[in-house]
Amino acid sequence: MTVDPPLRRDAERNRRRVLDAAAQQILEHGLGVALEDIARAAGVGIGTLYRRFADREALVEALFDAHVDGVVALAERVLAEDRHGRCVERFVTAVAERQAAELGLSQVLRTGPHGTALAVRARERIGPLAERLLERDRADGSVAPGIGAGDLVLIEIMIGAVQRAGGPQDDTTWRRALSLVLGGLRTGVDGSGAAPDDEAIDRLQGSEGR
Known part of the structure; x- marks a missing residue:
């Protein structure tokens, strides 16, 4: 190599x-x-x-990789903190704040012809860290047992939609939406099936730019 x-x-x-x-x-x-x-x-x-x-594709990939690097760093920072409880909540909040600061750049990049491949690459890097965060929170009861890594991507998509609808000047609405969602992490969601799998997430992320 x-x-x-x-x-x-x-x-x-x-x-x-x-x-x-x-x-x-x-x-x-x-x-x-x-x-x-x-x-x-x-x-x-x-x-x-x-x-x-070398070309536009290489530039887009580099931008997306830089975004993923930032999300990975957020997860690693939370995992390294000597604090117990609500690790996932701190991670999800930090990701949402980064997403707001970037004005949804990751969603824009995923609307391109290689968007699905980029999303898969991101999942391969972030997914294992998300599972570690979930395991830690399940152990102390700060995340409901049925919450999975796919749910964290679902939260990103939902909050991103609110952020884009509200625009850069509206910091209040998406934070309220996030607060409502975080309550579901702690209590779980009854009767709604399992966390979305990779196929469902790819479908959702692929539809963001349509």
């Missing part, structure tokens, strides 16, 4: 500028925004952009 050498400081700075500009441009103009416009917003030449990202 070969490991890419670390980028020089200026090259890494340019890469970060392109990613930040791409996130903003995609949110404002959609996935079809011209790469030239992204380079211009980043303050770099189009050649610099192509040296870091």
Whole structure:
């Protein structure tokens, strides 16, 4: 296995500028925004952009991976905290806050032609951490026994829909919706079947951009 050498400081700075500009441009103009416009917003030449990202697909993948890196870091931070109880609640809240700050970037990225593959990649990395959080909370009773990892994705989708409907200025409504949902983590949901499986989650996430 070969490991890419670390980028020089200026090259890494340019890469970060392109990613930040791409996130903003995609949110404002959609996935079809011209790469030239992204380079211009980043303050770099189009050649610099192509040296870091071979094409649009590579850029979108890098943006999505950066988002997943952030979610993984949130889960790992909660797992590392020397606190007991409501680990899942703290994780879900942190993810929702990050989602609000990004204005739903992950949902936009998943609407592209490779959205399902990206979502599967995210699930492979985040799923095991979500299970560890759930196991810890089930042990102390702060999460109902029937709650599964698919439910956490379902919460992300539901809260994301409220955030997009309310817009960036409405911080109150999605937090109220989240508070209502978190109550279900503790009490469980009667008579509604099992947590959504991977197929159901893929179907739900695939419909977000329609």
